[in-house]
Amino acid sequence: MTRRPKVAFLDVNETLSDLRSVVGAFEAQGLSSEHVRTWYLSVLRDGFASTVLGDNPGYSVIGEEIARSLIREVDPARDDAEVDDGAAAIMSAMVAAEPHSDVVPGLVALADTGVRVMTLSNGSADVARKLLGSTPADAAIERYLSVTDAGAWKPAPASYRHGLAEAGVAAADALMVAVHPWDLEGARRVGLRTAWINRSGARWPSLFAPPDIEVDSLTSLAHAVAQPTG
């Protein structure tokens, strides 16, 4: 990239956490690996719909509700207490998800370039802290931020402005890092630069303006940030 950002904001769900690590918890409730994606997309559906309506619901509240609905769908006979227990088990697994293999070395290398590193999640700050807190990346993270304190979920402008205000930097000095195009599009509208972590070799959707950087891992991102091109 052409000029090193002062702060990098890292999305958390899927960008840092590897949802494949929760498949076992879904299977223990009679669900399949494909239900992990259904769960996540359904959380975004209800979270984004709430955002459209001006609400700022708790990520885990929606997550647990969706888990209950999926369990009831595959096992209508299960009683309410068992459904609640199953949903709680799934949410516990979400909180105990593992980071992708590039995350810890990538975050450490990113901080080593001199860029301040913060997480900015639609989930709670505690989940991000739990994901990285016992790893060497914890020392690389200056702040764990959540939209809980922003008034609105990403991709609403208020969510990114919350990050900028907490960091005390201008939008042009900030880089939003995510695997999700919708997240980068929201950040771009506020004036942040954007880095797309594309681990799966996907195509950028034509619906949104292209990101400033596309890399296949957080370690590659640290390399790109360390070597300004102009």
Added chain:
Amino acid sequence: MTRRPKVAFLDVNETLSDLRSVVGAFEAQGLSSEHVRTWYLSVLRDGFASTVLGDNPGYSVIGEEIARSLIREVDPARDDAEVDDGAAAIMSAMVAAEPHSDVVPGLVALADTGVRVMTLSNGSADVARKLLGSTPADAAIERYLSVTDAGAWKPAPASYRHGLAEAGVAAADALMVAVHPWDLEGARRVGLRTAWINRSGARWPSLFAPPDIEVDSLTSLAHAVAQPTG
């Protein structure tokens, strides 16, 4: 219900159209029946994210983009022209989807109660017209409305206000009918009454305020509207 509405607005995707009727088109592209739900949830994700950002994208534009991404995911070797052809085939199947079995008799019975019946879709009006145009329900539909003319997707307030303005009725005289809780919640915030078509025996999510009416089919809805309870 306690007082008969003057107008009923019917959601279209899944409320009227049966997405099970497009499974074959997905399978012809190497996708599974579960991908139908993934497709639909992904369309809502990008459509709602765009709505949060103040945009009003075309439903079919997003739908085709999502179809391309799913085809590439299951068959990375397919070339761009083949991917485009596959996505176009899926979108053609969406436009040719069949109504649920209760839809045509339900809409006819609903109109027979004296309630004016209109569709109000995040998709195009043409898709709704194609779904019902060759059935006896077509004569029951006064208008086929789309958020294309509203400036914003449901559940944004502008989408329901567009329906009210086109119908020339006050919110309190209108009933929004949908299978999707997020749609009914958006309508409720604008002051419409709400009817949840719950064909699958699902639970209403605690995230949103309960609907005014819950029925298992559109024929049951017509019965409920015909027999005011107070």
